[in-house]
Amino acid sequence: MSEAVAAQPGRAPLVEMRNIRVAFGGVHAVDDVSIALYPGEVLGLVGGNGAGKSTLIRTLSGAHRADSGEILVDGQPQAIGNPRDAKALNIECIYQTLALADNVDAPANVFLGREMTSSWGVLDDGAMEDATRRVMGRLNPKFKRFKTPVKSLSGGQRQAVAIARAVHFNARIMIMDEPTAALGPAETAQVRHLIQQLKNEGLGIFLISHDIHDVFDLSDRISVMYHGRLVGTVRKADVTPDDVLAMIILGKRPDEATREELAELHP
């Protein structure tokens, strides 16, 4: 079940990460991993704690440099050295921590690092609030607190602000790291709906999650990582959640696992 099996013929990948390696000290956090993402596709990225999912994805968002390997966007090799480089390629990342500046308001967070200015470089807060109102109208129509520091917003509202940032800047490649981890049921449903919507608009989405059901419901393909390695990438239609679970826990593809190992998982 190699990359070729999962690839969709006739379409060029949006992003390809080839042979990515990242080491912290002597530990290989990401060891020779290659994955590809296609337009209009959700690729689930799963694995246990410390499997290297976040680290891998941080090399794509520019938060961390890969020690070796190649990143291709639209078939072109790109050097992504910092978050600015990634954003310039329309790669937007919604981090698990949300990466919001708690002490400033929603528009300031949405436009952080890419502020709108009027002539003479003066911040155009009106225009930024207006744009934020528009995006939030799509994501969370009930949201009204545009002037309060995001610290005092609820978990779902904060999540919406983080997503608004990615949506407003026309992401083509979106990375969502545990987007529903901190949310209640209603808000989770909202995020799931949004992922569907963005997918239909032709974005490519990396979805990182601990929650196997989330991943199974939303993804088209699933990549499993284990101790920094890529165990494999499977099409959702070809596997059951138990198969994926086995991959996560054993670090082996279902066809490689022994009967005993599988039996141990289902006592």
Add this chain to the structure above:
Amino acid sequence: MADALTSTPAPAHGADRGSNRLRGALAATEIDLRLFGMLVALVGILLGFHIMSGGKLIQPANMITLAVQASGVAIMATGMVLIIVSRNIDLSVGSIVGVVAMSYALLMTDWLPALGLGLDTPFQWLVALVIGLGIGALIGGFQGFLIAYVGIPSFIVTLGGLLSLRGTVWLMSSGAAVSGLQTEFRKIGGGVLGSIGETATWVVAGVACLAIIGLIVYNRRQRQRFGFPVRPMWAEVLLGAVGCAAAVGLSAVANSNYLPPGLATQYALEHGIIEPPGGLKVPLGFPWPVLLVMFATLAMTFLATRRRFGRYVYAYGGNPDAAELAGINTRWTIMKTFILMGVLCAIAAAIGSARLNGATLNVGQTDELYVIAAAVVGGTSFAGGIGTIPGAVLGALVMQSLQYGLSFNQVNSPTQNVVAGIVLILAVAFDTYNRRRGSAR
């Protein structure tokens, strides 16, 4: 803040309906309650000492003296806010003032004359001033570089700066005090020599009024442009009226500060005026240091709230990782806060050396403590991300009023320090309590 209009304003503790209505009205004006509270505290402190002194403290001459005395610390506090907001500290400001003040003195009396620019050269002072500002920026920039790019904690870098720069002052002049600056330069220090006079003071008041009204109209238009909720009209008018009244009032105070009688007689003789009975009243108007404080407050507030740089400083203070992940060049932002601090120190040094007509070895000594205290009393939080520039300026005025009021009432200087220390701690304790109450809902 606009939310307060639609939802219940602030957590309502107790069932005090009257105070709730007042709070609602205050919220409509979108006045920063914290700043307002500090202003009330400042007036309270002054009134208290006024009564203690048997009604002698509050008069134009004293208020102007107080403001001039606070000017150096106030100017530096505007920069310290940005440093503390971005989770750093600068302990070296007093020593930077020392080095730059000594530089001004030596430039004017020694170095520039050696290059053929004697004390009698017109605008020699300006050359010295520009070089001094450059020295301030360089020192700040160098420390900022060590902090932002090399990664040494700011506490350590600026503690080193505090020690080594103070030593540098001694080395620069071989331990001697230097005096005799250009007369034009000495105006920066204020006093009889360095005040702008009656007419110019009224012009300042007029410009300020126009600016206040212009700003209110501009902000309202900006919000209307996008159909956002605006302040009620009465609140706009009230704000404009209060702002203009404050500008005119301050100018009136400055213009009620007259030339001392002896000098007035001399002035009358020089200008061929026959002195009226009771002496000639020559209004002095705003002294330059006070104008510099106003300018620094406006310029720094603009930088902090209307420019990307300021936004990045606050965002970094709120969450350094988020700022980095948003693609902000955080290192350069931090380095810039220290460059700015250095320049503000150089301005404070100009005021200090101009007032002394020279420089001694201890110009600016312990200033760092008062600057940090002013920023903190003004609401700047060491947790990062919180603090305002007008708050810090008010903080500087509060601290200076305490000192001035106590010494006016013949309280000795060790006791003044005891009071200043206690007030610093109380102010922060009060703030911490308020914030905790505010966020606990």
